[in-house]
Amino acid sequence: MKRLSDILLVDDEPLMLNSLKGLLEFDYKVHTATSGFAALEVLRQHPIKVVISDERMPEMPGHELLRQVKSISPNTIRVLLTGYADLDSVMKSVNSGEVFRYLNKPCRPDTLRNIVSLGVQIYDRMSSLQKAAAVAAPQVAVNKNIATPDTPKTLPDVLFIGYQAEEVLQLTAKLRDNFLISAAHTIDDAMNILMKKPISVIVSELQLGEYDGLDFLQVVREEQPQAVIIVLTDTADVKMIARAVNELQVFKYLTKPTSEAQIEQVLTDATMKSELYQQKPEMNLQQTAKIVDAKSVPTPSPSLREQLQQAQKQLNKS
Amino acid sequence: MKKSVSQGGTHHHQNISSQTTISTSGYVELIAYAVLFLTLVTSIFVVNIFLSRQSNEDAAQVYCATRQQRAWQKAQKNLSQTHIAFYTQLPIDSTVREYAAAIRGFDRLNDILKVGGRLMLDEDSVQIAPVVEAQALSALQRLENLWAPARKDLLTLAASATVTDTALLERSLEHTVRRDDAILDASENLIVTLQRTSNERIGQLQTIQVVALVLSLMVFAAMAIRLAVSLRRRDSVIRRNTEEILQQRNQLATEKERVEHLLDDLKNTQSQLIQSEKMASLGQMVAGIAHEVNTPLGFVMNNISIVERNHGILAAALADYRSLDNMLRTGALESLESMLESIAEQMERIEEFELVARTQSTLAESTIGLERIQELITNLKNFSRLDEADVKSVNINDNIDSALMIAANIVKYKADVMKDYAPNLVAECYPAQLNQVFLNLITNAAQAIKERGVIAIKTFTDQSDAVIKISDTGSGIAPENLKKIFEPFFTTKPVGQGTGLGLSIVYKIIERHNGNIDVESVVGSGTTFTIRIPLRQPRKDKSLISGNGSTAIYNIHG
Numbered sequence: 001m002k003r004l005s006d007i008l009l010v011d012d013e014p015l016m017l018n019s020l021k022g023l024l025e026f027d028y029k030v031h032t033a034t035s036g037f038a039a040l041e042v043l044r045q046h047p048i049k050v051v052i053s054d055e056r057m058p059e060m061p062g063h064e065l066l067r068q069v070k071s072i073s074p075n076t077i078r079v080l081l082t083g084y085a086d087l088d089s090v091m092k093s094v095n096s097g098e099v100f101r102y103l104n105k106p107c108r109p110d111t112l113r114n115i116v117s118l119g120v121q122i123y124d125r126m127s128s129l130q131k132a133a134a135v136a137a138p139q140v141a142v143n144k145n146i147a148t149p150d151t152p153k154t155l156p157d158v159l160f161i162g163y164q165a166e167e168v169l170q171l172t173a174k175l176r177d178n179f180l181i182s183a184a185h186t187i188d189d190a191m192n193i194l195m196k197k198p199i200s201v202i203v204s205e206l207q208l209g210e211y212d213g214l215d216f217l218q219v220v221r222e223e224q225p226q227a228v229i230i231v232l233t234d235t236a237d238v239k240m241i242a243r244a245v246n247e248l249q250v251f252k253y254l255t256k257p258t259s260e261a262q263i264e265q266v267l268t269d270a271t272m273k274s275e276l277y278q279q280k281p282e283m284n285l286q287q288t289a290k291i292v293d294a295k296s297v298p299t300p301s302p303s304l305r306e307q308l309q310q311a312q313k314q315l316n317k318s
Numbered sequence: 319m320k321k322s323v324s325q326g327g328t329h330h331h332q333n334i335s336s337q338t339t340i341s342t343s344g345y346v347e348l349i350a351y352a353v354l355f356l357t358l359v360t361s362i363f364v365v366n367i368f369l370s371r372q373s374n375e376d377a378a379q380v381y382c383a384t385r386q387q388r389a390w391q392k393a394q395k396n397l398s399q400t401h402i403a404f405y406t407q408l409p410i411d412s413t414v415r416e417y418a419a420a421i422r423g424f425d426r427l428n429d430i431l432k433v434g435g436r437l438m439l440d441e442d443s444v445q446i447a448p449v450v451e452a453q454a455l456s457a458l459q460r461l462e463n464l465w466a467p468a469r470k471d472l473l474t475l476a477a478s479a480t481v482t483d484t485a486l487l488e489r490s491l492e493h494t495v496r497r498d499d500a501i502l503d504a505s506e507n508l509i510v511t512l513q514r515t516s517n518e519r520i521g522q523l524q525t526i527q528v529v530a531l532v533l534s535l536m537v538f539a540a541m542a543i544r545l546a547v548s549l550r551r552r553d554s555v556i557r558r559n560t561e562e563i564l565q566q567r568n569q570l571a572t573e574k575e576r577v578e579h580l581l582d583d584l585k586n587t588q589s590q591l592i593q594s595e596k597m598a599s600l601g602q603m604v605a606g607i608a609h610e611v612n613t614p615l616g617f618v619m620n621n622i623s624i625v626e627r628n629h630g631i632l633a634a635a636l637a638d639y640r641s642l643d644n645m646l647r648t649g650a651l652e653s654l655e656s657m658l659e660s661i662a663e664q665m666e667r668i669e670e671f672e673l674v675a676r677t678q679s680t681l682a683e684s685t686i687g688l689e690r691i692q693e694l695i696t697n698l699k700n701f702s703r704l705d706e707a708d709v710k711s712v713n714i715n716d717n718i719d720s721a722l723m724i725a726a727n728i729v730k731y732k733a734d735v736m737k738d739y740a741p742n743l744v745a746e747c748y749p750a751q752l753n754q755v756f757l758n759l760i761t762n763a764a765q766a767i768k769e770r771g772v773i774a775i776k777t778f779t780d781q782s783d784a785v786i787k788i789s790d791t792g793s794g795i796a797p798e799n800l801k802k803i804f805e806p807f808f809t810t811k812p813v814g815q816g817t818g819l820g821l822s823i824v825y826k827i828i829e830r831h832n833g834n835i836d837v838e839s840v841v842g843s844g845t846t847f848t849i850r851i852p853l854r855q856p857r858k859d860k861s862l863i864s865g866n867g868s869t870a871i872y873n874i875h876g
Contacts, residue, residue: 013613015683019620022680025671026627056609058731058770083612106616109623 004029005120006046010039010053010065011081020052023109024116036060040068048076050119052103052112055082055089063089066097075126077119077285081105090238094245094253100285102242122288129282155180156271157197161190162205162213174260179267187211194220199227200274201267206233206240214240217248225287226277228270232258249286347548351541358534362527369523375447376516379454382437382446383512386427387505393420393472394494401491404484418476425473428465431458431508449512451519457511461504468493591807595819599754602728602761603701609727610694614687621684628677635664697723701757703750709855712749714777714784715739721756722775725764729773732764733790738776745784746855751827758820759788759847766792766845779853783833786849794841803837832856 008031009020017032024030031046033039036057042048051069055062066078080093083105093099100122101115158175160168160183168183175181179201184190187208193199202220206213217229231244234256244250251273252266277284396417403410430437434448449458468490475483475490638661645654668674701720703710722735729735763773771791778785795803802808806822828835833851 013617015687016613016617016620018683019617019624019680022624022676023620056727056731061731083609083616105612106619109620 005049005123006031007116007120008033008039008042008046008048008051010034010036010051010057010062012054012057016054020112023112027113028116028120036062036065036068039065040072043069043072043076048073049123050077050079050116052079052081052116054105055080055093061089063093063097063099066093066099070098075123075130077123079103079115079119081107087236087238087241090241091236091253091255094241094250098251099245100249102245104242118289122285125288125291126282129280133280156200156274157182158201158203158267159184159190159193159199160203161187162208171258171260171263175264175267178264179271187216190216190220194223199224201228201230201270203230203232203263203267206231206235206244214243214248217250221248221286225281225284226274228274228277230254230266230270232256232263347544348541351537351544355534355537355541358530358537362530362534365523365527365530369520369527372519372523373516376512376519378437378444378446379431379449380509380512380516381439381444382427382431383505383509385437386424386431387502387509389420389424389427390498390501390505393417393424394498396420397472397475397491397494401487404487421472421476425465425469428462432462451512451515454508454511454515457504457508461501461508464497464501464504468497591819595823599757599820603724603757606724606727607694607698610723611691614690618684618687618691621680621687624680625677625684628673628680631664631668631673632677635661635668638664694723701750701753703753708748708750709746710749711744711746714743714745714747714752714786715741717749717753718756718775718777718786721753721760724757725760728761728764732767733771733773736772736774738774740778743777743779743784745851745853747831747851748827751830752851755824755827755849756786756788758824759849762820763788763790763792763845766790766794768793771844780850782853783850784853787846788849789844789846791844794843794845795837795839796841797839800837800839804835 005028007024007028009017009024010033011017011020012034014034017034021030021032029046031042031048033042036053036059039051039053043051051066053062053065057065062080062082066080069076069078077100078097079101080097080099081103082089090102093102100119103111103115156179158179158181160172160181162185163171163183165183165185168181172179172181182193184193202217202224204213204217208216213231213233217231220227221229228251229248230252231250232254236253236255241253244253251270254262254266277287282288396413400410400413400417402408403413426435427437429435430446431449434446436443437446438444449455471486471489471493475486478486638657642654642657642661645651645657697720700716701724718737718739722729760773760775767773767790773791774787774789776787776789799808799810803821804825806819808822825835828849828851831851832855833849835850836848837845838848839845
C-alpha cells in the first residue's frame, strides 16, 4: 500500500480539527494539534509536507507558528487559514512566515483539498530535485568555491516600478554600492528594462496607472521566474495581500513609509532568494506549482501578454 | 480673525481721539473768531457813539461860535447906537444894557470855546467842549488876538451902568468899529474851521467805521469759511466712521455667518462622529459575531462534505451488498468471487475509518456546531433586545454574559474572564443600552491588555443599588488622563482608531439610569470601572406624548 503523505492541521477548536481531519484522512496521514507548541512538537517527529494553521490561537498565533515552521523545516509548505484577521497579523504572516497560500474561513472543502494536494506535490518535487542535486553537489560546491574569489562580484539587478524618480533616489541613496538599481515609472518603461536583462529583485507599487499591478507582475513572473517580487505600496488591504500571496507568491509586502535599513535588509534577503531560485528552481514555489498543476496559478490577462510580446519584437528589431 | 478685529479697534480709537482734538480746536477757533467779530462790531458801535458825540460837540462848538458872532454883532450895533444916543442925548440905558449883555455873552462864549463850559440853549443846558483841534485853536487864537486888546475897555464899559467915561466910550467904539470886520472875519473863520475840522473828523471816523465794518465782514467770512471747512471735515469723519461702522457690522455679519457655519460643521462632524462610533461598535460587533459564527459554520460545512462522502461509500457498499444478495438468491454465481472481494475491500475501509460510528459522531458534532450558532443568534438577540421594552427588569448577569459573548473574539485571545456574580441580580434598566456599556467596558479592558491578562467581573447588591465592577490587568490609565476619560472626544488611541465617544456615551447611559460610574487605575497594573445603578428606577410621571429625543444620541442599537 502506498505510503500516505504527512500533513499537519493546527486549530484551537477541536471540532474544527475533527472536521478537517475527516475531509483529508482518506488521502493523507493527518496530524492535528490544538496549539502552536504542540504543532512544533509534531513537526519535529514527522516529515510534514504541508502545514495548515489557523491564525487566531491563544499563546502562539498562526503567523508566529509558520515562521518557526519555516526555520525548522524550510521545505514544508505553509498555509494560513483564518476567519477574522486583522491587517497586522496578515502582514506578519506574509512577511515573516512566507506562507504559500492564505485561505479565508470558511474555506470550501474542495479548495482545501486542492491546496493540500498542490502543496504535497510541490514538496515532493522540491525534495526529489534536492536529492538529485545533493548527489551532484560536491562538484558544484568545488566549482563555486574556486569561481567565487576570482570573478568580480556582479551586483544584483534591482528594478523599482511605479515610483517617482526622486522617491527611488531617496530610498536608494545608500544602496548603490550593493545593488544595481534601475527605476521605471510606467509599465512600458518597466517592460523595456525587463526585456534587456534578467532582474534579481523587483520592488513594485500596486497602483500602476491603467493596469492592475498584480496582473502586470504576473506577466513579469512568467518572463522572469527567478525575479523575487516585493510589493511596496501605501495601500495595505487584506484582500490585496491575499491575492499577492496566492497569485504572485510575493516575497514581502511592505507598506510606505519604509526605512532605508528595512529596504536594504529586504533587498539583501531577496537577492539571496533570487540566487536560490536560479540554483534551485524547484524552491520557487510558484513555478513548481505551475509545473505540477498548471491550473493552480492564474494566467495573466492576454492584453498584457500581447503588450509584452510587442515590446519584445521591437527590441529584437532594434 | 481675532487679530484683525483688534486692529480695527485701535484704528477706530485713533479716529475718535483725532476727532476730539479736531472738535476742541474747532471750538477754540470758533470762540476766537466770535470774540474777534464781537470786538469789531463793538468797536464799530463805540466808534459810532464816539462819532455822534463828537459830532454833537462839534455842532455845539459851531453853535457856540455862531452865537458868539451874533453876540459881537449885537454888541457892536448896540455900542454904535449907544454912541449915537449919547451924543444926541437920547436915553441910552437900554442900549447900554443890551450892549453889556451882548459883550459879556461874547466874552463868556469865548471862554467857553477856550476852556469848555455849559451853555443854556432854550431850556436845555448844553455842555460845550473846549476847542482842541489845532486849526480851530489857531482860528480861535486869531479871534482872541483881536479881542484881547479891546476886552478890558469893552468889559469895563459894560460894567458901568451908565456912560460916564466918554473916553472909554470913544475907545470902545473905536475898538469895535476898527475891529468889527476883523472880528467878524475871525469868527467866520472860526466857524468855518470848526465846521471843516468837524467834517474831517467825521470823514476819518467814517473811514474807521467802514474799515472796521469791512474787517468784521472779513472776520465773519473767515469764520464762516472756517466753520464750513471744519463742518465738512467733521462730515467726512462722520461719514468715514459710519462707513467703518457699516463695514464692521458687515464684518460682524460675515463673522456670525462663519461661526454659524462652523457650528453647523461642528454639529455635522459631531453627528458624523457619533455615527462613526455607532458604525465602529456595530462593525466590531459584526466582526465578532462573524468570527464566532465562522468557526462552527466552517466545521459544519466540512462535516456535511464528510457525511456526503461517507454516505457515498456506505451507499456503494449497500448496493454491492444488494447485488450479492441478489446473486445468491438467483444462483447467478459467475462473478461471486469478485463481488465478495469488492465487498470485503469496502468493508475494510468502512471498518478502518469506522465510517458508521464516525458518521454518527460527525453528525453529532455538526449538531453541536449548529447549536452553537443558534446560541450565538439568541445572544445577539438578547444583546440588541430590539423586540423588547425599553425599560425592563432583567438579570444583569445575563446581560454581562451576552456582552462577553459579543466581545468574545477580542477577549478570548487576550484574557481569561473571572466571573463573580451575585446570583439572580435583577435590576430595572434599559437593557440594550446597558449591554452597550458592558460591551464597551469589556472591549476596552481587553484592548488595555498587551499580552495576556485577566478580566474580572464582579456583581453584587449594595443596599438598593446593583454594583458591577469590571477590572482588567492592563496597562492602566495615566492620572492626568483619568479625569478626562468620560469627556467626549477624549481618546488616547491613534487618529482614526477611536472616536473618543465610547466612554462619554457610557457615562450618559449610566446617568440616564440614575446611577454613577467610577474609575480607579494604576499605571502598569490595571483599571477598575465600578458601575452603580439603582435596583428600581424612580417612577417618573410619564407623559402621553414623548417630546424627548435624547435617546437618539446614544442608543446605538435602537
